[in-house]
Amino acid sequence: MDNIDQQLIAQLRHNARASVATLAKRLGVSRGTVTNRIRKLEDSGLIVGYTVRLRPEAESAGLMAWMSISIEGNDARRVIASLLGEPGVSSLHSTNGQWDLLAELQVTSLAELAHVLERVRLIKGIHNTETSIHLETYRTPLGKGEKLASA
Known part of the structure; x- marks a missing residue:
């Protein structure tokens, strides 16, 4: 896991519903890079799911x-x-x-x-x-x- 993966995870923790385009812009990488990295993080079991936080x-x-x-x-x-x-x-x-x-x-x-x-x-x-x-x-x-x- 490199710095971009760590930044991506931080962004997803903040807002897991952020679009791939938004994540790519914030990270300074292409949408394809974001999509591939999310898939790899999910496939490796590092990301195990997404949730909703309520007050x-x-x-x-x-x-x-x-x-x-x-x-x-x-x-x-x-x-x-x-x-x-x-x-x-x-x-x-x-x-x-x-x-x-x-x-x-x-x-x-x-x-x-x-x-x-x-x-x-x-x-x-x-x-x-x-x-x-x-x-x-x-x-x-x-x-x-x-x-x-x-x-």
Whole structure:
């Protein structure tokens, strides 16, 4: 992966719906180059999909929870692959300290959360978990063009 691939990925992270022409102009390369590089990044498995991000208040129906996960021995790759395939896991992060992974869970109900927790706990290689239900957000990352209000 070279500098152009890294810049392309950064542009796609910012706006995955940007046209090939727009991406080519921003990167200073041809549309064919952008198309070929996107295809190669997808074929290699580096880009695994595209998604929609909503404002937190737009997703009023549902629950979010955080699951801290401890992994047994050298099973990290298998556990991560299994968690990435779990529909209830919306994001997954490696951490340091007591826990190996932090999974953000998105579900529609407590019953669905119970099912997700049960499935996750059955994954071979998971030693221990601890789950906290998200209650309220006090600060979110600033969007493009937003500024903190001055006091």
